[in-house]
Amino acid sequence: MDHAEILHRCFRCGYCKLPGNHVDLNCPAYLESRFETFSPGGRMWLLRAWRDGELEASERFQRILFSCATCANCTEQCVFPKFKDRLLDVFAAGKAALVEAGRVPPAVRDYLTAVFDHGNPFKLPPKRRTLWAEGLDLPRFDGQAYLLWIGDVGAGDPRGRQMARQVARVLQRAGIQMGILGPDETSDGNEAAALGEGELFSHLARQNIARFRERGVRRIITLSPHGFNALSRLYPAHGGDFAVFHYTQILARHMDRLAPPTGGPPLAVTFHDPCYLARHNGEVQAPRRILARLPGVTLQEMDRSGKNALCCGGGGGNYFTHLLGEGPDSAARVRVREATATGTAVMLTCCPTCLAMLESAAVSQNLDGRLRVCDLAELVMERLDGCS
Amino acid sequence: MKDHGAMQRIVRELAAIVGDRHVSDAAEERYLYGRDMGTMPPAPPDMVVLPGTTAEVQAVVRLANRERVPLVPMGAGLVLSGLTRALAGGIVVDLKRMNRVVAVNDVSRYAVVEAGTSQGMLQAYLKKHHPTLKHSLPDAPPMATIGGNVLIHGSGHMSCAYGFHSDMLNGLEVVLPTGEVARIGSCAVSDYWFARAPLPDLAGLFLGWAGTTGIVTRLAIKLFPRYPFNDVAIFVADDPAVIPDVLGRLTAVQVAEDMTAWMTPKPAWAAGHQHVNICWGGHSREELICKRDLLRAAVRDYIQARTAGFMPLPPPLKKRFTRLPDSQLTTFADVRKGGGFEYVGAIMPVDLFAAAYRLGVRVAEARGVAYSLGARIIGANHCMMFFFAYAFNRADDADVARAQGALEETNREVIALGGIPWKAEAPAQQAILARMDPSTRELMARLRRAVDPNGIMNPGNWETER
Numbered sequence: 001m002d003h004a005e006i007l008h009r010c011f012r013c014g015y016c017k018l019p020g021n022h023v024d025l026n027c028p029a030y031l032e033s034r035f036e037t038f039s040p041g042g043r044m045w046l047l048r049a050w051r052d053g054e055l056e057a058s059e060r061f062q063r064i065l066f067s068c069a070t071c072a073n074c075t076e077q078c079v080f081p082k083f084k085d086r087l088l089d090v091f092a093a094g095k096a097a098l099v100e101a102g103r104v105p106p107a108v109r110d111y112l113t114a115v116f117d118h119g120n121p122f123k124l125p126p127k128r129r130t131l132w133a134e135g136l137d138l139p140r141f142d143g144q145a146y147l148l149w150i151g152d153v154g155a156g157d158p159r160g161r162q163m164a165r166q167v168a169r170v171l172q173r174a175g176i177q178m179g180i181l182g183p184d185e186t187s188d189g190n191e192a193a194a195l196g197e198g199e200l201f202s203h204l205a206r207q208n209i210a211r212f213r214e215r216g217v218r219r220i221i222t223l224s225p226h227g228f229n230a231l232s233r234l235y236p237a238h239g240g241d242f243a244v245f246h247y248t249q250i251l252a253r254h255m256d257r258l259a260p261p262t263g264g265p266p267l268a269v270t271f272h273d274p275c276y277l278a279r280h281n282g283e284v285q286a287p288r289r290i291l292a293r294l295p296g297v298t299l300q301e302m303d304r305s306g307k308n309a310l311c312c313g314g315g316g317g318n319y320f321t322h323l324l325g326e327g328p329d330s331a332a333r334v335r336v337r338e339a340t341a342t343g344t345a346v347m348l349t350c351c352p353t354c355l356a357m358l359e360s361a362a363v364s365q366n367l368d369g370r371l372r373v374c375d376l377a378e379l380v381m382e383r384l385d386g387c388s
Numbered sequence: 389m390k391d392h393g394a395m396q397r398i399v400r401e402l403a404a405i406v407g408d409r410h411v412s413d414a415a416e417e418r419y420l421y422g423r424d425m426g427t428m429p430p431a432p433p434d435m436v437v438l439p440g441t442t443a444e445v446q447a448v449v450r451l452a453n454r455e456r457v458p459l460v461p462m463g464a465g466l467v468l469s470g471l472t473r474a475l476a477g478g479i480v481v482d483l484k485r486m487n488r489v490v491a492v493n494d495v496s497r498y499a500v501v502e503a504g505t506s507q508g509m510l511q512a513y514l515k516k517h518h519p520t521l522k523h524s525l526p527d528a529p530p531m532a533t534i535g536g537n538v539l540i541h542g543s544g545h546m547s548c549a550y551g552f553h554s555d556m557l558n559g560l561e562v563v564l565p566t567g568e569v570a571r572i573g574s575c576a577v578s579d580y581w582f583a584r585a586p587l588p589d590l591a592g593l594f595l596g597w598a599g600t601t602g603i604v605t606r607l608a609i610k611l612f613p614r615y616p617f618n619d620v621a622i623f624v625a626d627d628p629a630v631i632p633d634v635l636g637r638l639t640a641v642q643v644a645e646d647m648t649a650w651m652t653p654k655p656a657w658a659a660g661h662q663h664v665n666i667c668w669g670g671h672s673r674e675e676l677i678c679k680r681d682l683l684r685a686a687v688r689d690y691i692q693a694r695t696a697g698f699m700p701l702p703p704p705l706k707k708r709f710t711r712l713p714d715s716q717l718t719t720f721a722d723v724r725k726g727g728g729f730e731y732v733g734a735i736m737p738v739d740l741f742a743a744a745y746r747l748g749v750r751v752a753e754a755r756g757v758a759y760s761l762g763a764r765i766i767g768a769n770h771c772m773m774f775f776f777a778y779a780f781n782r783a784d785d786a787d788v789a790r791a792q793g794a795l796e797e798t799n800r801e802v803i804a805l806g807g808i809p810w811k812a813e814a815p816a817q818q819a820i821l822a823r824m825d826p827s828t829r830e831l832m833a834r835l836r837r838a839v840d841p842n843g844i845m846n847p848g849n850w851e852t853e854r
Contacts, residue, residue, distance in 0.1 A: 008726060008727050008781070008782040008783040009722055009725060009726060009727040009782075010727055011425055011718060011721035011722070011727050011728070011729075012425055013425075013466070013529040013531070013718045013721070014464060014466070014529050014530075014531030015529055015530065015531070015715060015718070017531055018506075018508055018509075018530055018531065021512055022506070022508030022509060022511060022512045022530045023509065023512040023513075023516070024509060024512075033409070034410070034438050034482070034484060034485050035412060035417055035436065035438065035482070036417075036420050036421065036465065036482070037416045037417055037420050042420055045419075045420055046416055046419065046420065049419055054419065055415055055416065055419055056415065058414070058415060058416070060412075060414045060415075060416050061415075061416055064416060079715040079716075079718050079719055080719060080721075080722050081719075082722060082725075303512075303516070327409070
């Protein structure tokens with residue numbers, strides 16, 4: 001497998017299990033399981049044992065590999081500078097080897113099959129891919145300043161669709177000229193890459209890049225940080241040379257174009273940084289700049305925020321595969337409890353995967369009614385419209 | 389050795405105690421929990437269990453007694469000397485689900501924590517909720533547990549002022565090998581965990597025993613004022629023979645919280661020198677400066693004779709030396725690009741500093757092993773934990789064997805010098821026992837038989853009757 005030459009260099013010191021301020025466990029798979037095997041270091045050692053023939057690719061081994069949420073806390077916190085940046089590449093390579101060997105959990109297999117057969121994991125036919133945009137008067141992309149890229153979860157998850165509508169509305173209100181691909185949009189492949197299905201990812205990347213070029217797309221706004229990651233960081237290796245922005249980056253620049261918010265009653269909120277925005281791509285300021293422009297809204301940070309944020313547990317395909325489970329120690333449930341500990345009643349994020357994961361967790365945690373989970377764009381629209 | 393059917397039944401019973409999710413006899417857990425980061429050969433358990441409460445630990449211990457199955461208590465598993473390997477199989481009891489800070493008494497300055505609470509999490513908890521208090525942190529990664537470190541007689545960044553971490557222990561809750569829960573220290577009598585005095589001190593039954601006398605589930609440790617101002621100085625000498633005197637002078641001032649010597653062949657500027665890091669704090673800049681002046685005055689003779697002196701330290705370097713925990717120490721594991729190091733941490737009188745230094749250099753150079761040497765001073769020069777750290781490449785069997793040989797030789801030589809290896813590997817424990825006063829060894833054996841009649845607790849460690 002690729003990157004095998006660094007497997008033995010992991011000391012298993014455990015920095016990767018914690019955020020930078022050490023307040024609590026920050027690796028979703030380890031947090032949920034608590035077995036050393038599910039920690040990043042455990043994965044490194046097990047991969048080496050498997051490569052050396054000391055372990056089989058059992059169902060548990062597969063689960064250990066594929067339950068990694070690719071949140072990048074390990075790469076952020078690892079203290080070995082000479083290989084820390086490659087940890088997720090190692091895990092992806094391990095998963096790729098399992099994919100190649102046909103030894104993957106059924107949920108992973110089903111996810112990949114759906115993306116391969118339907119172009120998206122929800123098995124949406126093309127015309128249903130635009131359900132989220134009904135009534136929004138959003139044109140197909142035809143040379144506008146930006147392409148708005150919605151991604152799978154924004155198009156397929158009911159909560160993701162609500163978010164997508166509000167993001168599109170707030171960008172429209174800010175005067176952003178944009179179009180969508182509509183039924184021609186397919187998966188961006190971020191999760192396929194994270195799950196080790198490199199060929200599928202390459203196919204999707206090349207296909208999407210070709211579509212962008214055919215239509216003359218130069219600048220792209222993504223709804224999801226996952227799509228942002230794929231298009232901005234992974235596509236260049238396949239020839240993609242587009243300017244890619246997460247929607248919060250565009251909105252933060254253009255908040256002054258919005259009608260002065262009439263505001264609403266004072267509102268304390270907390271903000272959950274999506275891993276693919278904060279850790280993978282270093283963007284922690286844009287969402288906060290937006291919040292700072294909302295009169296009456298105050299931000300109460302959680303103990304873990306920015307690059308120290310606890311993942312929602314939905315990355316690495318776990319939103320679809322549910323390998324991390326939904327028990328009380330699942331990352332999403334721990335995260336909503338952490339949000340309530342700030343004393344706020346509103347938990348914001350800016351990722352459809354996080355939104356769906358955290359809202360579901362709030363229900364499981366019996367916090368619905370006490371903790372409202374919503375997207376940043378939804379709050380902006382509410383404050384612009386003067387209602388809260 | 390039980391048959392497969394019996395083991396499966398035990399797994400099911402464990403699952404009934406802790407829940408299905410928290411027990412495993414899978415090959416993956418058996419593989420990983422059977423080894424640590426050091427050089428000791430693997431010894432896999434039959435299963436691993438993750439209890440969440442003292443009652444669950446109690447139930448696990450009772451089951452293990454009934455079935456005569458060994459139990460291996462484990463904190464973070466960062467001891468490096470193989471103490472949590474399952475030398476006779478059985479059940480590894482990973483305590484890290486028990487990681488709650490139970491109480492902090494900021495008047496009497498102690499914290500009660502579950503044994504699996506990590507150093508980093510307690511540090512963060514205190515910073516947030518009790519910002520004027522701190523605990524003594526070992527030079528270990530932040531996942532190291534409070535329980536594990538105290539129970540092995542660890543030391544840390546306040547040991548120069550207050551001794552071993554076991555000296556900072558106020559009390560324990562422990563599940564005895566026969567399943568009873570005992571409280572040790574003031575908590576046995578009072579709701580407060582303020583001290584081990586004035587009772588007969590039973591804590592010694594569980595300190596340094598490598599998990600062979602029970603499973604500690606809670607403990608109380610002393611907390612100390614957190615200074616808002618902190619400083620560090622590095623005193624450098626070339627002759628190791630002068631270091632005991634230097635340390636004696638510096639500790640006599642009694643202002644340092646931590647004093648640690650270090651000697652390393654790399655980087656080149658450090659080679660051949662004896663460095664002594666001195667850390668202290670103050671409630672004001674004036675106090676900080678006053679303490680600095682006292683320390684300088686203590687070693688003025690050396691400075692005036694130009695045989696030693698303080699190293700100039702720019703602020704960024706000071707920050708690196710006062711950062712806690714210091715993650716750079718962990719990176720020694722990558723010196724050989726191989727993810728491994730282990731050290732002999734020898735508890736020794738400070739008198740033996742020069743001999744220990746020469747021993748470390750001789751062993752490492754003769755065997756071609758990458759090394760780093762140093763010593764943490766415990767108390768006012770009362771003793772030191774002299775460490776002989778040897779790095780190895782985990783992927784190179786010959787390199788691992790070289791490091792293992794260096795460790796074995798160092799252990800032997802340390803004992804011959806008059807020191808005692810700390811958290812010793814099982815073979816080094818035997819070397820210590822061979823040198824031990826026979827009556828002491830017999831007392832250990834009698835105590836062990838008395839508290840653990842079925843011999844289930846971490847067998848293979850401190851085997852006095854081998």
